[in-house]
Amino acid sequence: MENSKHCEICDLSSFNLHDGIVCSLTDKKANFIKKCPDIQLDNKMKEKLIEINTEFQDSKYVKKLAIGNIFFYGLIGLAVLYLCYYLSFKLLELGVFHTGTIVIFVIGIFIVGIGFGTLNYSRQKSNVSSPKKINLDMLTELYQIRYLFESNISTDVMGIKETKIKLIVNGETIEKVSRY
Template sequence: MKKTNHCELCDLQAFDFKSGIICGLTKQKPSFQKQCSNISLEQKLAEKLVEINLECEDLKHVKRQSILNLVFYLIIGIAVIYLSYFIGTILPEAIIFHTITIIIFVAGLVLLGKGIGGINFYNQRYKVLSPKKEVLDQLTRIYNIDYEFKSQITTDLMDVKRTNFELFIGGKSFVTKHVID
């Protein structure tokens, strides 16, 4: 793990255009071994915990929606492809029906692609978010910080997403918010 990962969560961090993230106390790059003895983990840690855990909870919501979309579009897509096969075998004499059959078949493939696209989107977001979450959890273990993140994501009929969350650090409620997307 990079030492600057510790500094990104510290309230004392500073930034230098030459060196990047530096310690606000020593004005130098971090030089500790396993953990920093001067680290101040409060506001930036809470912000990062909320940010990454909200993304993880949102990703769980996206996963459920992606699976439902995959099933829905897979069923509809296969039905449309079967319809094109059915039309092509029943009415093979008329040329216009061959064109319609091809159009219906392509529409079925598009529906299948739409279902698979949601799963691909989920997988890409998971590959980006998973390492961030692992690093954050490693840092909280290094500094013996226990946290609990509770959230509830709901969507209404107009697809407006509401997120209620609460962050507990060391058993005390630290942040409680309601977010509307």
């Protein structure tokens, strides 16, 4: 693991344009093997625990919604495609070809695509949040920090997400509610 990952959760880290994240004690990039002897874990660590775990839980929530969208839009899209198929054969029996069936076919494909588009978005979100969560958990394990993170995500009728967060770390409980 990169040493800069340790600095991202350390309160002693700072940033300069030339070197990026540096240690405020030495004004240099972190230079240690496995574990930083001077690391100070408090506010930045708690912020990262909330940020990364919230992002990870949100990606799981989006995955559940995406699976529901695949079934919902998939069934509607297949129904539209079946309607197109049925209508095409009925019109061909009458000896008529109508371009409306092509439009209906495109609409059906588009509706099916909406369902799979949400799944693709869910995978991208998971591919970003999962490595961050793994790195954070490796760091907390390395520095023997035990934490408990709970979140409850809900979406109202207007599509606004509300996330209730509860983080317990080192005996301290932090509760937060965010809307986005």
